[in-house]
Amino acid sequence: MIMNRRQFSKTSLAAAAVTAMPGLARAEAPKTIALMFDAFDSDFWITGNSILKAKAKENGWNTLETISNRDQNKQNDQVKAMVERKVDGIIFIPTDNNAAIPAIRTANNANVPIIFFNRPPAANSNKYVAIQADNRKIMQITVTSLIDIAKKQGGKYKACLLMGDLGDNNAVQRRDGALDILDQNKDIVELVARVATEWNADKTFAGLTNAIQAHPDVNLLISPSDSEDAIIEQVLKSAGKWHKTGEEGHVLFSGFDGDQNGYNLLSTKYMDVNGVQNLFFEVDLAYGAFKDIWAGKQPQQMLIDPGFAISQATLEAKRDDMWGYHVWKEKNK
Amino acid sequence: MTEASGAWTDTTGGIRSRPLRLLRRILFSEYLVLYFTLFYIAAIWPFVPEIVSPTNLEDVFLQVLPLFIAAIGLMLVLMVAQIDLSATSIMAMACVVGASIMSEQGGYLAGSALAPLAAIAAFIAIGLAIGALNGVCTAYFGMPSFLVTLTTMMFFSGAAIWYTATHTDSGSSIGALPASFVEIGYGGIFGVPYAAIVTVVIAVGAHLALSRSLFGRWLFAVGINPRAAAISGVPVKPVIVGTFVLSGFLSSIAAIIYTGRLEAGTPILGQRILLDIIGAAVIGGVSLFGGSGKVSGVFFGVLFLSVVDNGLQLLGLSLSAVYAIKGAVILFAAVTDALRHRVLEKG
Numbered sequence: 001m002i003m004n005r006r007q008f009s010k011t012s013l014a015a016a017a018v019t020a021m022p023g024l025a026r027a028e029a030p031k032t033i034a035l036m037f038d039a040f041d042s043d044f045w046i047t048g049n050s051i052l053k054a055k056a057k058e059n060g061w062n063t064l065e066t067i068s069n070r071d072q073n074k075q076n077d078q079v080k081a082m083v084e085r086k087v088d089g090i091i092f093i094p095t096d097n098n099a100a101i102p103a104i105r106t107a108n109n110a111n112v113p114i115i116f117f118n119r120p121p122a123a124n125s126n127k128y129v130a131i132q133a134d135n136r137k138i139m140q141i142t143v144t145s146l147i148d149i150a151k152k153q154g155g156k157y158k159a160c161l162l163m164g165d166l167g168d169n170n171a172v173q174r175r176d177g178a179l180d181i182l183d184q185n186k187d188i189v190e191l192v193a194r195v196a197t198e199w200n201a202d203k204t205f206a207g208l209t210n211a212i213q214a215h216p217d218v219n220l221l222i223s224p225s226d227s228e229d230a231i232i233e234q235v236l237k238s239a240g241k242w243h244k245t246g247e248e249g250h251v252l253f254s255g256f257d258g259d260q261n262g263y264n265l266l267s268t269k270y271m272d273v274n275g276v277q278n279l280f281f282e283v284d285l286a287y288g289a290f291k292d293i294w295a296g297k298q299p300q301q302m303l304i305d306p307g308f309a310i311s312q313a314t315l316e317a318k319r320d321d322m323w324g325y326h327v328w329k330e331k332n333k
Numbered sequence: 334m335t336e337a338s339g340a341w342t343d344t345t346g347g348i349r350s351r352p353l354r355l356l357r358r359i360l361f362s363e364y365l366v367l368y369f370t371l372f373y374i375a376a377i378w379p380f381v382p383e384i385v386s387p388t389n390l391e392d393v394f395l396q397v398l399p400l401f402i403a404a405i406g407l408m409l410v411l412m413v414a415q416i417d418l419s420a421t422s423i424m425a426m427a428c429v430v431g432a433s434i435m436s437e438q439g440g441y442l443a444g445s446a447l448a449p450l451a452a453i454a455a456f457i458a459i460g461l462a463i464g465a466l467n468g469v470c471t472a473y474f475g476m477p478s479f480l481v482t483l484t485t486m487m488f489f490s491g492a493a494i495w496y497t498a499t500h501t502d503s504g505s506s507i508g509a510l511p512a513s514f515v516e517i518g519y520g521g522i523f524g525v526p527y528a529a530i531v532t533v534v535i536a537v538g539a540h541l542a543l544s545r546s547l548f549g550r551w552l553f554a555v556g557i558n559p560r561a562a563a564i565s566g567v568p569v570k571p572v573i574v575g576t577f578v579l580s581g582f583l584s585s586i587a588a589i590i591y592t593g594r595l596e597a598g599t600p601i602l603g604q605r606i607l608l609d610i611i612g613a614a615v616i617g618g619v620s621l622f623g624g625s626g627k628v629s630g631v632f633f634g635v636l637f638l639s640v641v642d643n644g645l646q647l648l649g650l651s652l653s654a655v656y657a658i659k660g661a662v663i664l665f666a667a668v669t670d671a672l673r674h675r676v677l678e679k680g
Contacts, residue, residue, distance in 0.1 A: 064649030071605040081646035084383045098508030098597035
C-alpha cells in the first residue's frame with residue numbers, strides 16, 4: 001500500500017490515540033478505598049463508617065470494608081488482602097497501636113497510603129497519617145464549661161469522674177483533660193470518686209453505684225463517653241438523683257462523643273455539656289489527606305480534630321456539627 | 334463387573350457409572366478437605382482473581398503456619414478424648430511475659446543480646462507450666478477437661494491483661510521488641526521462612542510420634558478406650574498429662590511466631606482464633622470423642638479455614654456476611670466429613 005505523507009501522519013495520530021486510550025481509561029477509573037475497622041462496638045464507629053462511605057461516594061470512590069473483630073493479627077493480614085486488591089488508600093482503625101505497626105510497613109511497601117482514623121499508632125518511623133481528636137483538649141473545654149455552670153449556680157460540688165479503659169489512649173487523654181481542669185478548681189469542686197469503667201457496662205454500673213453509695217452527696221458527674229449514658233441514667237435514677245436542669249437535686253453532668261444519646265439528654269435537659277468529636281471534620285481531614293498524597297504532596301503526619309463542647313445554651317447553634325444529632329434526627333423523623 | 338454403554342454393573346447388578354465412581358472416590362478420599370479447598374478457590378476466583386496470585390498464596394501459606402502448630406497441639410488432646418480451651422490464653426500469657434523480658438523500652442533484659450533467647454525460654458516455660466496444670470487437674474484430680482481449661486482460659490486471660498497493665502504506660506501492649514526476635518515472624522534463611530522450618534519440624538515430629546512411637550500408640554489406645562488401655566498396661570494418666578503439656582508447648586511456639594509478626598506483646602493475642610483451632614482439627618478428621626487424628630488431616634483443615642478466610646477478606650464483605658458464609662462453608666465441610674465417616678464405618 002502506498003501512502004502519502006498526509007495519510008501517514010493521520011494514521012500515526014489515530015494509532016497513537018487508540019494506544020493511549022487504555023491509559024486514559026485507567027487514569028479515570030474510580031479510586032477504591034479500604035475501610036478497615038476493628039469492631040463496631042459503639043454508635044461512633046457505626047456512624048463513622050456511614051459517613052466515610054457517604055463521603056467516598058460523593059468523591060466518586062468505591063469502598064471495600066473489613067472488620068477484624070479486635071484481632072490485630074487478622075487485621076494485619078487483612079491489610080495484605082487489601083493491598084492484593086490494589087486499593088488506592090486505606091482508612092485504618094487498629095485494635096492495638098503497637099501491633100498495628102507491621103500493617104503500616106505492608107502498606108508502605110505497596111505504596112498504598114494508610115490513614116489511621118481516630119486511633120494513631122505507637123511512635124514509629126514508617127509513613128502514615130493519623131487523624132485524631134484532641135481528646136484531652138475537648139475534655140478540658142467540656143469540664144471548663146461544666147464548672148462555669150457550677151460557678152454561676154454557686155455553692156460547692158463533689159465530683160465523680162468516670163474513666164474509660166486505660167489501655168485505650170483516648171480514655172487516658174480524656175481522664176487527663178478532666179483532671180487538668182478539676183485540679184485548677186479545687187476551691188469549688190472536690191473530686192471524691194474515680195470509677196474505672198474499662199468501657200464495660202457491668203463495671204460502669206457497679207463502680208458508679210458503689211461511688212454514689214460511698215458519697216451520696218455527689219452532685220457533679222463527668223462521663224468519658226456517651227456510650228455509658230444509659231448506665232449512668234439507670235444508676236442515678238436508682239439513687240433518686242436523676243433530675244433535669246433547674247429541678248431540685250439536679251446533678252451537673254457532662255458527656256463525651258456527641259452521640260444521639262448525648263444529644264437527647266442535652267435536649268431533655270438532663271445533661272449540661274457534651275464534648276463532641278467532629279466526625280464530619282475528621283472524615284474530611286482523612287479524605288483531604290488522600291487527595292494530597294495522590295497529588296504528590298505529603299500532608300502532616302498528625303491531623304487534629306479540635307472538637308468542641310456543646311451545652312444546653314448552645315444546642316440550637318451548634319447541633320448541626322454534632323454527628324449524634326443527625327443520627328437522632330434520622331431515628332426520630 | 335461388565336461394561337454397558339460406559340456404565341459398569343457390579344456383581345449385585347447395581348450400575349456404577351464412571352462419574353459416580355469418581356465422585357465416590359473423591360468423597361471417601363482422605364484428601365476430601367483439600368478438594369473442598371480447591372473447589373472453593375475455583376468458585377471464588379472469577380470474583381477475586383487475586384486469590385491465586387503468588388503473593389496472596391504466599392501470604393496464606395504464612396498465615397497457616399502458626400495456626401497449624403496450635404492445631405496439632407489441640408489434636409493431641411482431642412485424640413485422648415479431652416479438650417484444651419486454654420490454648421489461646423497460653424498464647425496471650427506467654428506473649429506478654431516474653432515481651433516484658435525482651436522489650437527495648439523497660440524490658441527486664443532490655444538491650445541484652447540474651448534477651449530474645451530468655452524471652453523464648455519464658456514463652457516455652459509458660460506453655461509447659463499451664464499445660465502441666467491442665468493435665469494434672471484433668472488426669473489426677475479427675476476434673477472434666479472442659480471445666481479445667483475453661484477456668485485456666487479465664488484466669489490467664491485476665492492475668493495477661495493485668496500483667497500488661499503493670500508493665501506498660503499505655504496498658505494495651507508491650508512494644509519495642511528486638512529486631513532479632515521480630516525476624517522470627519516473617520524472616521527466613523535461604524528464602525525459607527523460619528516459621529516454615531519450625532512448622533515442618535513439628536509436623537514431621539508429630540507424625541512420626543503418632544505413627545511410629547509407643548507414645549503414639551498409647552494416645553490412640555487411651556482415646557479409644559481408656560479402661561482397656563489401663564488394663565493393657567498403658568500409663569493412662571501420664572499420657573493425658575503429656576498431651577496437655579505438649580498442647581501448651583505447641584501453643585507457646587505458635588505464640589512466638591504470632592508475637593514476632595505483631596512486633597508487640599499483647600494480652601489479647603489469639604483471643605479470636607480458638608474456634609479456628611478447634612474447627613481446623615475437627616474438619617481435618619480429628620474426632621471429638623477421641624481415638625483418631627492425622628497430622629495431614631489437621632493441615633488440610635487449617636488450610637481450608639485459612640483459604641476461606643482469605644477469600645472472604647479479598648471480597649471485602651461486611652462482617653455479618655463473612656461470619657455467615659464462613660460458618661456455612663465450615664458446617665458443610667464438617668457435615669460432609671461426618672456423614673462420610675458414618676458410611677465408612679458401616680462399610
